Each structure stands twice: as C-alpha cells, then as structure tokens.
Amino acid sequence: MQKQPTIRDVAAAAGVSVAVVSRVLNPGSGPVAAATRSRVSEVMETLGYHPRTAARELKHGPPTTLGLLLADVSNPFFARLADQVVQEAHSRGIQVLLMTTQEDDQLESERLSTLIERRVSGIIATPTGNNLEIWKKLQDMGTDVVFVDRSIPALPAVDVVTINNVESARSATALLAAHGHRRIAIISGPSSSTTGRDRIAGYREALDAAGLDQDDLLIRSAAFRGAAGGDAMTTLLNLEDPPTALVVANTAQVTAVLRRLSHAGVSIPDELSVIVFEDSPWTELMTPPLTIVRQPIDLLARHSVRLALAHPNGKAAGKPTVVRVDAELVERSSVARPRLRV
Amino acid sequence: MQKQPTIRDVAAAAGVSVAVVSRVLNPGSGPVAAATRSRVSEVMETLGYHPRTAARELKHGPPTTLGLLLADVSNPFFARLADQVVQEAHSRGIQVLLMTTQEDDQLESERLSTLIERRVSGIIATPTGNNLEIWKKLQDMGTDVVFVDRSIPALPAVDVVTINNVESARSATALLAAHGHRRIAIISGPSSSTTGRDRIAGYREALDAAGLDQDDLLIRSAAFRGAAGGDAMTTLLNLEDPPTALVVANTAQVTAVLRRLSHAGVSIPDELSVIVFEDSPWTELMTPPLTIVRQPIDLLARHSVRLALAHPNGKAAGKPTVVRVDAELVERSSVARPRLRV
DNA sequence: AATAAAAGTGTAACCGGTTCCATTATGTTT
DNA sequence: AAACATAATGGAACCGGTTACACTTTTATT
Numbered sequence: 001m002q003k004q005p006t007i008r009d010v011a012a013a014a015g016v017s018v019a020v021v022s023r024v025l026n027p028g029s030g031p032v033a034a035a036t037r038s039r040v041s042e043v044m045e046t047l048g049y050h051p052r053t054a055a056r057e058l059k060h061g062p063p064t065t066l067g068l069l070l071a072d073v074s075n076p077f078f079a080r081l082a083d084q085v086v087q088e089a090h091s092r093g094i095q096v097l098l099m100t101t102q103e104d105d106q107l108e109s110e111r112l113s114t115l116i117e118r119r120v121s122g123i124i125a126t127p128t129g130n131n132l133e134i135w136k137k138l139q140d141m142g143t144d145v146v147f148v149d150r151s152i153p154a155l156p157a158v159d160v161v162t163i164n165n166v167e168s169a170r171s172a173t174a175l176l177a178a179h180g181h182r183r184i185a186i187i188s189g190p191s192s193s194t195t196g197r198d199r200i201a202g203y204r205e206a207l208d209a210a211g212l213d214q215d216d217l218l219i220r221s222a223a224f225r226g227a228a229g230g231d232a233m234t235t236l237l238n239l240e241d242p243p244t245a246l247v248v249a250n251t252a253q254v255t256a257v258l259r260r261l262s263h264a265g266v267s268i269p270d271e272l273s274v275i276v277f278e279d280s281p282w283t284e285l286m287t288p289p290l291t292i293v294r295q296p297i298d299l300l301a302r303h304s305v306r307l308a309l310a311h312p313n314g315k316a317a318g319k320p321t322v323v324r325v326d327a328e329l330v331e332r333s334s335v336a337r338p339r340l341r342v
Numbered sequence: 343m344q345k346q347p348t349i350r351d352v353a354a355a356a357g358v359s360v361a362v363v364s365r366v367l368n369p370g371s372g373p374v375a376a377a378t379r380s381r382v383s384e385v386m387e388t389l390g391y392h393p394r395t396a397a398r399e400l401k402h403g404p405p406t407t408l409g410l411l412l413a414d415v416s417n418p419f420f421a422r423l424a425d426q427v428v429q430e431a432h433s434r435g436i437q438v439l440l441m442t443t444q445e446d447d448q449l450e451s452e453r454l455s456t457l458i459e460r461r462v463s464g465i466i467a468t469p470t471g472n473n474l475e476i477w478k479k480l481q482d483m484g485t486d487v488v489f490v491d492r493s494i495p496a497l498p499a500v501d502v503v504t505i506n507n508v509e510s511a512r513s514a515t516a517l518l519a520a521h522g523h524r525r526i527a528i529i530s531g532p533s534s535s536t537t538g539r540d541r542i543a544g545y546r547e548a549l550d551a552a553g554l555d556q557d558d559l560l561i562r563s564a565a566f567r568g569a570a571g572g573d574a575m576t577t578l579l580n581l582e583d584p585p586t587a588l589v590v591a592n593t594a595q596v597t598a599v600l601r602r603l604s605h606a607g608v609s610i611p612d613e614l615s616v617i618v619f620e621d622s623p624w625t626e627l628m629t630p631p632l633t634i635v636r637q638p639i640d641l642l643a644r645h646s647v648r649l650a651l652a653h654p655n656g657k658a659a660g661k662p663t664v665v666r667v668d669a670e671l672v673e674r675s676s677v678a679r680p681r682l683r684v
Numbered sequence: 685a686a687t688a689a690a691a692g693t694g695t696a697a698c699c700g701g702t703t704c705c706a707t708t709a710t711g712t713t714t
Numbered sequence: 715a716a717a718c719a720t721a722a723t724g725g726a727a728c729c730g731g732t733t734a735c736a737c738t739t740t741t742a743t744t
C-alpha cells in the first residue's frame with residue numbers, strides 16, 4: 001500500500017513548477033516547451049502518477065459524470081438501455097453513475113440527493129412520477145435532466161426521449177384487428193405512467209379506426225413490479241366474453257403474462273393471438289415465435305446521452321427537446337385469425 | 343440557473359463558523375449545541391444547501407464509490423448482477439460507477455485508468471485476463487479488487503467470487519449421463535477463461551465417473567461475444583457421430599445455440615437433450631421448458647460488495663478471499679433418454 | 685541592433701469541504 | 715468560591731488540483 005504521488009511530487013521530481021505539470025496534464029491550457037513536456041511526462045510515468053478527479057472537479061472542472069437512474073436493471077429493456085448509455089457515454093469520455101429506484105419515490109429522492117451532491121452534469125432517468133420539486137431544483141442548478149421511456153406531464157420543461165408509444169400500440173392493435181379479431185385486450189403499465197396512458201390511447205385509436213367497440217374490461221393495468229401481469233391475465237381469461245387477442249404493452253410483465261397463459265394451457269395463437277412489447281432473443285425461440293414491438297434501444301440511448309450533455313456549462317435554456325423514435329412491429333407467428341366461436 | 347451555496351454561505355447565514363457547519367454535516371465529528379444544530383440545519387434547508395462530494399473526498403473522505411467493470415450489461419446474467427450489486431451498494435450508502443469492457447483489453451485498461459483517477463475504494467470486475475500490471479498497481483494503491491464470475495490465475499492475490507464451476511458442470515453432465523447418454527457435448531467459454539476451463543474440467547470429471555470416453559470433438563469453446571455459439575453448434579451437428587446431449591455452459595451464447603438448433607430443426611429433447619447455464623424466466627416458457635443451471639446471483643453480488651468494501655481505509659493485507667457459491671441444477675423437461683440409434 | 689511580440693515558466697490564490705488546535709462558555713466537584 | 719473538567723465555537727491550514735498574473739527568456743520585426 002503506497003501513498004499516491006501528487007502533482008507537487010511530479011513537479012519536484014521534474015524540476016518544474018506545478019503550473020507546468022498542470023499544463024502538461026491539460027493540453028491547450030497553456031504553452032509548454034516540447035523538452036519540458038516530455039520530461040514531465042516521463043516523470044509521471046515512472047512515478048505512476050494519476051491526477052485525482054476529485055481535485056480536478058473542485059475547480060470548475062468539465063463535467064465528466066452522468067447519472068443514470070433507472071427503475072431497475074434486471075428488466076432486460078433497462079439493462080440494454082444501460083449498456084448502450086454506458087457505451088455512448090464512454091465514447092465521449094464520460095462516466096456513468098448507475099442507480100435504481102425500484103419504482104419507489106423515497107428511494108428516488110435519496111438517489112437524487114446523491115446526484116446533487118456529486119454535481120453530475122446530466123441525469124438520464126425513468127422517473128417514478130413524484131419528487132417534482134427535486135427535479136425542478138436539479139434543472140435550476142443547471143443539471144441537464146432527460147427522461148427516457150416515460151415522462152412527467154407536470155414537468156413540461158424536461159427533455160424527453162421515448163418511442164412513439166401511441167403509434168406503436170396503435171399499429172399492434174391494428175394488426176390484430178386486421179386479422180379479424182373483435183375482442184382485443186391490452187395489458188399495459190399503470191395509468192399513472194405516461195407510457196401506460198399513451199399505449200392505451202393508441203390501442204383505443206386502433207379500435208375506433210377498425211370500428212370496434214371499446215370495452216374497459218379488456219384494458220388492464222399492471223404495476224411494473226411483482227406478479228401483477230399474471231393476475232391481470234387471469235382476470236382477462238375469466239371474463240364472460242374473453243378476448244381472442246392480446247397486446248402486452250408492459251415490458252416488465254411480459255414473462256409473467258406468458259407464464260400464466262402457459263399454466264392455464266391457453267394455446268397461442270389458436271386460442272389467443274399475442275403481441276408483446278419486448279425484444280429479447282428469446283421471443284424468437286418461443287413456440288410459436290412471438291410477434292413483437294421492438295424498441296430501438298440504441299437510438300433511445302444515443303439521444304438521451306446527447307441531450308444529457310447538451311449544455312456542458314450549465315447553460316440550460318430554451319424549450320425542452322422531445323424525441324420520439326419509431327418502434328418496429330416485427331411479425332412472427334403468434335398472431336392468427338380468431339377461431340370461430342361456438 | 344442559480345449558483346449553489348457553499349458551506350461558507352451557510353455559516354454566514356447562520357452566524358457561525360464553517361467548522362460548526364461541518365460538524366452539523368458530520369454528526370459525531372465534534373460537539374454542537376442542540377440550538378445551534380437546529381439553526382444551522384434550518385439555514386441549510388432554506389438555502390437548499392448540498393455539500394459537494396468532490397470537496398469532501400479531497401480530504402481523506404470515506405470511500406463512497408465503487409467501480410463495477412463488467413464485460414457488458416446486455417447479457418442478462420451481468421445485468422442482474424449489476425442490479426444486485428447496485429442495490430447492495432446503495433444499502434450501504436455506496437455509489438456505483440458502471441463500466442463495460444466489451445471483453446477488450448484496451449478498453450479495460452482505459453476504464454481502469456479512470457477508476458484509478460477517481461480513487462474508488464473498490465472494484466468489482468469480470469477481468470478480460472490481461473492488464474496484469476494495472477491490476478497489481480490497483481491493489482498496491484490500496485484499492486479492494488474483487489473478480490467476479492471469473493479470475494486470473496496469474497493474479498492469485500485478488501479476491502474472487504464465483505459459482506463452483508467445476509461442480510456445476512459436473513453435476514449437469516452427470517445428469518445427462520444418468521439418463522443414458524454416451525455422447526455428451528459441451529459448449530463452453532473460451533479456454534483462456536477460468537470459467538471455461540473449470541466447466542470443462544467438471545464435464546470431464548463427470549464423464550470419467552460415468553466411465554464414458556472423452557472425445558475432444560465434443561468440447562467446443564465459443565467466444566463470449568458474437569455468434570460463436572451458433573457456429574459451435576453447427577459443428578457439433580455435422581459431426582460423424584453427433585452428440586445426443588449437450589451442456590451449454592457459456593451463458594453469453596445460450597440463445598445463439600438454441601437459435602441454431604431451432605433453425606436446424608433439431609427437436610429437444612427427442613434428438614438432443616439440453617442443459618443450459620442460464621436463469622432467464624424465458625427458459626421456463628420454452629417448449630419444452632429447459633433444464634438449467636441457476637447461478638445465485640444475489641449471493642455473488644452480496645459477497646462481491648462485501649469484499650470490495652472490506653478494507654475501507656485501504657488496509658488491505660493477508661491472503662485473498664475466495665468465495666465459491668453453489669449453483670442449482672433445476673430439472674425441467676429438456677433432458678430425456680437418448681433415442682436408440684438406427 | 686533595438687524593440688516588440690510571443691513563448692515558457694513560476695508564484696500564489698482559489699475551489700469547498702475537513703480537521704487540528706486554541707479559545708471561550710458552561711457545568712461539576714469539594 | 716476556587717479549581718478544574720467538559721462543551722461549544724472559531725481560526726486557519728490542508729487536501730490536490732487549476733488558473734490568473736507576473737516575470738523571464740526566445741523569436742520576430744523593421
């Protein structure tokens with residue numbers, strides 16, 4: 001366990017002042033003779049010197065850290081988002097502090113406090129929907145806040161990056177209608193989430209366009225966490241006039257729903273046509289391969305990082321940016337014409 | 343965009359010295375009159391004061407950050423590991439800097455430099471196997487290094503947390519042998535990885551114990567990234583005397599292998615019994631449900647975090663800790679007796 | 685060759701906390 | 715009430731970088 005050399009150690013060893021070492025460390029911050037530069041570099045090398053980020057950041061250092069606050073990372077959608085965000089950030093020399101809320105207000109608030117104390121330059125988050133004052137304060141401080149996947153209508157000043165939820169649910173539902181289904185159900189995220197609301201709106205649009213009746217019994221919301229999706233599925237199956245087609249629009253609950261269907265012995269697509277919002281490689285390996293709505297996670301990540309670093313010097317201003325990217329409906333074999341009713 | 347108040351602003355507003363404010367900030371660091379404490383707290387509240395972590399860490403601050411350096415986070419195994427590590431760290435008030443190597447030496451080296459500059463107190467990593475000097479230097483500096491999932495034999499001084507790879511591959515192989523299989527193949531990670539080697543060793547043990555011949559043609563290594571698993575599978579299928587059973591021990595390649603099997607029209611378990619190292623909820627939804635080796639990710643995370651924070655004051659010493667937790671063989675329906683050969 | 689401009693270097697203040705130590709206020713003991 | 719321990723507070727140095735500014739050398743200009 002050795003004590004780490006400081007900039008003064010380097011300066012002394014190289015026979016120059018700390019200012020010169022600092023200039024070598026930050027090319028462009030001032031002139032340094034070529035000979036001096038190489039001598040200092042050499043000393044840094046032999047001493048194994050590494051400048052401390054903490055010290056650098058104290059003096060209006062350039063932003064080098066970004067907060068990524070997700071609901072949780074065990075959900076593959078968020079995991080892949082995290083992966084892409086990290087890659088995108090690294091390619092710009094930015095580090096990522098990963099945090100999770102577990103969809104819990106209180107935890108979210110604690111995480112945000114930590115991010116404030118760290119003075120991160122930007123935050124990419126899937127907000128729980130509360131803690132409004134904290135989000136405002138963050139922006140006030142000049143932090144670039146970007147909501148991804150969801151948003152908070154009460155905070156219209158925040159940048160948002162999502163897929164086009166209305167359109168993607170609409171087209172999924174329309175595909176089912178086009179196959180002749182008249183009883184189409186949807187299991188979506190909680191209606192307190194913009195994602196949930198938008199997808200249900202798209203679903204309704206499609207029903208209208210197809211001239212189908214709306215039946216609120218066919219619209220089920222399921223919490224993001226826990227086994228809510230399975231329960232919603234059971235409720236649908238027990239309906240007097242059960243659906244012949246289903247859109248599972250809550251990414252977090254896709255496997256829970258499928259598990260319940262499997263246990264109930266419902267065959268896809270004979271008894272129930274299914275479209276899921278999910279892009280795991282497993283969806284293609286299922287029997288039958290599932291028709292899915294694929295979210296372009298790389299685009300979501302790229303735009304999020306771009307916006308989170310848009311105002312490097314805290315010069316936030318103007319109207320917020322809203323990015324909506326298109327999701328892709330990938331048709332496989334879990335959608336068929338409904339069987340004739342007895 | 344408002345300027346953030348500093349500790350001196352708080353001190354001035356409360357009519358006390360900065361030392362007192364600091365004591366309020368760090369309970370236990372010195373006495374403060376109850377009245378003063380509440381007055382200062384109140385001022386901090388109204389001013390919206392948040393101490394800067396960067397400034398705190400400059401002066402031998404307690405370690406508050408941990409580096410998590412994974413191969414990539416799109417792999418669900420690593421994603422869930424990240425999720426658990428983050429939760430475990432948060433419960434101890436520690437933040438996590440997430441990085442990925444993409445299995446690339448060079449990237450790993452860059453990430454490690456960043457972690458050195460940040461003076462993180464601990465690092466949890468899936469090492470690529472190179473950069474030996476950097477790992478040593480890290481330990482030398484007093485950083486707690488923990489390898490998870492894999493290790494580097496050339497670095498015996500580093501703490502390691504993995505599942506018992508030998509035993510888990512042995513028991514999976516033994517199960518297949520017990521079903522009467524004599525041609526059992528394994529697709530594992532590259533033999534440059536300890537994980538790959540250990541699993542193959544366990545596989546060999548099981549064959550020996552069952553009195554079966556070893557055939558190196560049945561042992562395929564597949565790189566962690568890319569479509570290597572699919573190619574390995576094709577090679578196995580084209581063998582003159584192809585296997586009747588298979589262990590897919592490379593987590594990263596499970597879906598690639600299954601996709602190839604699916605395209606080749608090989609039916610499981612009739613033509614091929616399969617056991618995979620993978621614990622996605624999807625494995626249970628497959629037709630047939632897959633027999634799996636389940637890694638106790640929560641335990642891996644818990645032990646990793648514990649070890650990564652074991653020496654908070656850099657007082658590393660003594661012999662390294664090696665934790666091997668047992669994986670669980672979950673029998674479902676992808677293993678059956680082999681069909682009789684024609 | 686004289687002078688101006690540019691290049692190279694050093695000094696010291698500063699960033700925003702923590703902490704050692706000195707000083708003053710309060711409380712206890714006999 | 716004197717003597718002394720303890721609580722509460724403040725002043726100032728310090729952590730390890732960055733940077734404004736002053737100073738000294740080199741190079742360019744005419």
